Amino acid sequence: MAVIVQKFGGTSLADVDKIKNVANAVVREKKLGNDVIVVVSAMGHTTDNLIKLAHEISKNPSDREMDMLMSTGEQVSIALLTMAIHELGFDAVSMTGAQVGILTEDTHSKARILDIRKDKLEEQIKAGKIVIVAGFQGVTKKGEITTLGRGGSDTSAVAIAAKMQVERCDIYSDVEGIYTTDPRIVPTAKKLKEISYEEMLELASLGANVLHPRSVETAKQFKVPMRLRSSFKLDDLGTLVIGVEQMEIYKPVTGLACDKSQVRVVICDVPDRPGNASKLFTLLAKHELSVDMIIQSYARSTNNSNDIAFTINKDDLTKFVGMKEEIMSILNPSNIHIDEDIAKISIVGAGMIDRPGIAAQMFETLAKEGINIKMIATSEIKISCLVEKMYAKEAVSALCKSFELEGEDVALVHGTLPD
Amino acid sequence: MAVIVQKFGGTSLADVDKIKNVANAVVREKKLGNDVIVVVSAMGHTTDNLIKLAHEISKNPSDREMDMLMSTGEQVSIALLTMAIHELGFDAVSMTGAQVGILTEDTHSKARILDIRKDKLEEQIKAGKIVIVAGFQGVTKKGEITTLGRGGSDTSAVAIAAKMQVERCDIYSDVEGIYTTDPRIVPTAKKLKEISYEEMLELASLGANVLHPRSVETAKQFKVPMRLRSSFKLDDLGTLVIGVEQMEIYKPVTGLACDKSQVRVVICDVPDRPGNASKLFTLLAKHELSVDMIIQSYARSTNNSNDIAFTINKDDLTKFVGMKEEIMSILNPSNIHIDEDIAKISIVGAGMIDRPGIAAQMFETLAKEGINIKMIATSEIKISCLVEKMYAKEAVSALCKSFELEGEDVALVHGTLPD
Numbered sequence: 001m002a003v004i005v006q007k008f009g010g011t012s013l014a015d016v017d018k019i020k021n022v023a024n025a026v027v028r029e030k031k032l033g034n035d036v037i038v039v040v041s042a043m044g045h046t047t048d049n050l051i052k053l054a055h056e057i058s059k060n061p062s063d064r065e066m067d068m069l070m071s072t073g074e075q076v077s078i079a080l081l082t083m084a085i086h087e088l089g090f091d092a093v094s095m096t097g098a099q100v101g102i103l104t105e106d107t108h109s110k111a112r113i114l115d116i117r118k119d120k121l122e123e124q125i126k127a128g129k130i131v132i133v134a135g136f137q138g139v140t141k142k143g144e145i146t147t148l149g150r151g152g153s154d155t156s157a158v159a160i161a162a163k164m165q166v167e168r169c170d171i172y173s174d175v176e177g178i179y180t181t182d183p184r185i186v187p188t189a190k191k192l193k194e195i196s197y198e199e200m201l202e203l204a205s206l207g208a209n210v211l212h213p214r215s216v217e218t219a220k221q222f223k224v225p226m227r228l229r230s231s232f233k234l235d236d237l238g239t240l241v242i243g244v245e246q247m248e249i250y251k252p253v254t255g256l257a258c259d260k261s262q263v264r265v266v267i268c269d270v271p272d273r274p275g276n277a278s279k280l281f282t283l284l285a286k287h288e289l290s291v292d293m294i295i296q297s298y299a300r301s302t303n304n305s306n307d308i309a310f311t312i313n314k315d316d317l318t319k320f321v322g323m324k325e326e327i328m329s330i331l332n333p334s335n336i337h338i339d340e341d342i343a344k345i346s347i348v349g350a351g352m353i354d355r356p357g358i359a360a361q362m363f364e365t366l367a368k369e370g371i372n373i374k375m376i377a378t379s380e381i382k383i384s385c386l387v388e389k390m391y392a393k394e395a396v397s398a399l400c401k402s403f404e405l406e407g408e409d410v411a412l413v414h415g416t417l418p419d
Numbered sequence: 420m421a422v423i424v425q426k427f428g429g430t431s432l433a434d435v436d437k438i439k440n441v442a443n444a445v446v447r448e449k450k451l452g453n454d455v456i457v458v459v460s461a462m463g464h465t466t467d468n469l470i471k472l473a474h475e476i477s478k479n480p481s482d483r484e485m486d487m488l489m490s491t492g493e494q495v496s497i498a499l500l501t502m503a504i505h506e507l508g509f510d511a512v513s514m515t516g517a518q519v520g521i522l523t524e525d526t527h528s529k530a531r532i533l534d535i536r537k538d539k540l541e542e543q544i545k546a547g548k549i550v551i552v553a554g555f556q557g558v559t560k561k562g563e564i565t566t567l568g569r570g571g572s573d574t575s576a577v578a579i580a581a582k583m584q585v586e587r588c589d590i591y592s593d594v595e596g597i598y599t600t601d602p603r604i605v606p607t608a609k610k611l612k613e614i615s616y617e618e619m620l621e622l623a624s625l626g627a628n629v630l631h632p633r634s635v636e637t638a639k640q641f642k643v644p645m646r647l648r649s650s651f652k653l654d655d656l657g658t659l660v661i662g663v664e665q666m667e668i669y670k671p672v673t674g675l676a677c678d679k680s681q682v683r684v685v686i687c688d689v690p691d692r693p694g695n696a697s698k699l700f701t702l703l704a705k706h707e708l709s710v711d712m713i714i715q716s717y718a719r720s721t722n723n724s725n726d727i728a729f730t731i732n733k734d735d736l737t738k739f740v741g742m743k744e745e746i747m748s749i750l751n752p753s754n755i756h757i758d759e760d761i762a763k764i765s766i767v768g769a770g771m772i773d774r775p776g777i778a779a780q781m782f783e784t785l786a787k788e789g790i791n792i793k794m795i796a797t798s799e800i801k802i803s804c805l806v807e808k809m810y811a812k813e814a815v816s817a818l819c820k821s822f823e824l825e826g827e828d829v830a831l832v833h834g835t836l837p838d
Contacts, residue, residue: 083476
């Protein structure tokens with residue numbers, strides 16, 4: 001009998017009716033003759049509410065106690081979902097991360113999974129039970145409760161799927177899969193049947209809320225087939241995420257994403273001395289400031305100095321502003337310029353590797369529209385351009401046309417679209 | 420260094436400000452030079468809210484899943500209280516029932532504690548930490564999460580106090596202790612400095628919300644001195660509950676309670692055959708109906724039948740009404756009479772044992788007021804009389820005067836007072 005892992009996020013479990021709906025989705029899979037392990041997140045806004053409560057008590061609560069607090073969210077979900085499945089007349093049992101034996105590193109708030117015990121899960125499955133597992137949480141060797149950080153429940157699901165060598169890991173959410181282009185922009189948009197781990201990774205790191213990169217990485221590593229599907233449309237098979245070697249040949253560009261959550265920072269006229277860039281980024285790392293795109297211009301002949309430009313997340317802007325003086329004193333630049341009025345437009349495609357003209361085509365398309373490119377960053381299967389925010393929508397439309405992204409075989413990330 | 424156990428109930432932890440207040444109470448004890456183990460309940464109405472959520476999903480949720488659900492309430496409390504103590508600059512660590520090693524029976528929703536591991540608590544205390552333990556919950560040998568049922572957090576606190584052989588177990592609530600008479604009736608009421616376990620037990624079983632009988636039983640068995648005190652008046656030492664052998668001599672009557680949550684049932688003219696009473700109470704037990712006072716009248720010469728009267732809790736009335744037909748068919752009585760219009764007035768006192776006239780004095784006092792006694796039940800240190808509800812307040816006043824319960828050395832249970 002095949003074992004299927006199903007993962008349901010907080011939106012799918014937001015209230016009692018939605019929990020009952022998830023119970024139906026679980027029982028449906030069981031009725032198909034599969035054994036089912038279900039991984040769940042906390043209900044709707046539970047996590048946010050717990051964080052709010054903690055911050056009313058402490059501005060800087062200890063990671064250990066935050067994990068103790070947060071892990072209750074998933075525990076509530078597993079109990080309620082199990083009850084709902086019992087109501088449908090099926091045998092089910094809830095298990096916390098500790099009970100399953102999801103062993104993690106001895107660190108809090110973003111622990112990585114080290115191993116998962118098979119025997120506890122196997123025991124319940126052999127007894128014919130549907131197992132409902134609390135996602136996002138684990139336990140250390142010493143019995144400390146840990147959480148896995150962002151995208152933790154997806155990671156729990158994929159890790160369990162990998163360990164149990166299951167047939168498939170279905171990630172349910174309120175999104176029906178990966179779309180060719182966003183239906184809100186292009187009404188003819190269609191859902192992708194397949195996408196590769198690599199493409200999914202690039203899209204995910206561009207700000208897609210669909211799947212966290214960590215879970216995609218894990219799925220890629222252990223070759224776990226994932227299916228992204230909607231908990232509200234159970235007949236819809238969604239999008240299958242598999243290895244690129246298992247896929248048919250793709251168009252060079254399969255996806256497009258627009259991210260407006262970044263802010264561009266330019267450190268102007270940094271004296272061109274070895275170690276200055278290192279000093280800057282060490283300092284940013286010390287303050288736990290994540291940097292995305294980084295550009296260092298050539299040293300200008302006039303004054304032997306560089307401009308160092310990079311993007312940070314909007315949420316970190318206050319933190320960065322607080323560091324400005326320190327940066328001034330360390331690097332002695334002429335100025336620090338902050339530009340919030342930007343959008344990052346990226347095209348993604350595994351097929352890009354062998355086709356050299358893609359970047360040129362992108363720049364040309366934007367130029368034809370009169371859109372100035374403020375920064376460029378590339379990876380093997382992704383090209384990102386920073387443009388003025390007001391041109392974001394225009395840029396997306398033009399690139400969609402240019403790369404034929406209105407068809408059936410391309411993906412556009414949801415979540416961060418031009419207004 | 421002495422170890423003190425402090426227990427805080429849900430009312431003391433109802434919101435963020437109250438949690439901060441509790442943190443102060445804990446730190447205050449630590450500053451006095453004591454090591455502190457704190458046991459907490461779930462915040463305010465958390466438990467009720469979780470029960471409501473469960474019942475929206477299932478009318479009869481499994482006990483195991485209810486325990487899984489309910490135990491999150493205390494876990495939230497321990498995390499938040501620990502953060503609040505950190506904010507005051509003191510080292511503290513939260514522990515779930517499972518982490519402490521509160522080993523219980525392999526049963527759900529009302530498991531009894533079998534043992535508590537000392538080493539985990541001792542390790543944290545040796546490290547100088549204030550330990551914040553989730554009350555109400557435990558764990559079975561197999562790692563299943565259990566809860567202890569009503570009064571569970573008090574029981575957790577006393578059990579930990581017993582195992583760790585601590586100096587004292589302080590039970591904090593919004594009540595300042597056990598009062599001589601209720602201040603709302605008798606303005607001169609004063610707080611008792613001491614009360615015996617035995618008297619506390621009788622008072623508790625009469626419906627006092629102050630302490631659950633299970634915790635008092637455990638304290639009595641292991642000779643744990645308990646102090647009932649208010650989390651809002653930290654300078655007030657409250658009432659000490661200790662062994663009767665450690666106390667000075669008492670007045671014969673030390674407490675008075677009025678319970679209006681009972682309903683009287685009379686099964687009329689039950690044929691006088693052996694085994695009829697047994698059949699009746701076996702049936703009631705099978706339906707998990709708790710019976711309090713039981714009276715069987717002498718067989719009447721006229722028709723060789725008995726009246727069997729007993730009281731049940733109001734909450735169980737619907738359940739009982741559903742059993743009426745079954746009782747009629749089994750016992751064949753002439754009628755089943757239900758009387759909701761009653762109040763149970765009880766006087767309690769360890770000193771009663773050696774003084775034979777107390778019952779007579781109680782009956783005479785009520786008679787003088789023209790109050791009819793509908794049922795009487797007695798134990799070694801308690802006499803209870805059922806009266807019409809409308810006379811409850813009058814009865815309490817008269818008995819207070821008669822037994823000099825307006826002074827300093829007597830206790831009256833709060834919570835169930837005449838209107």
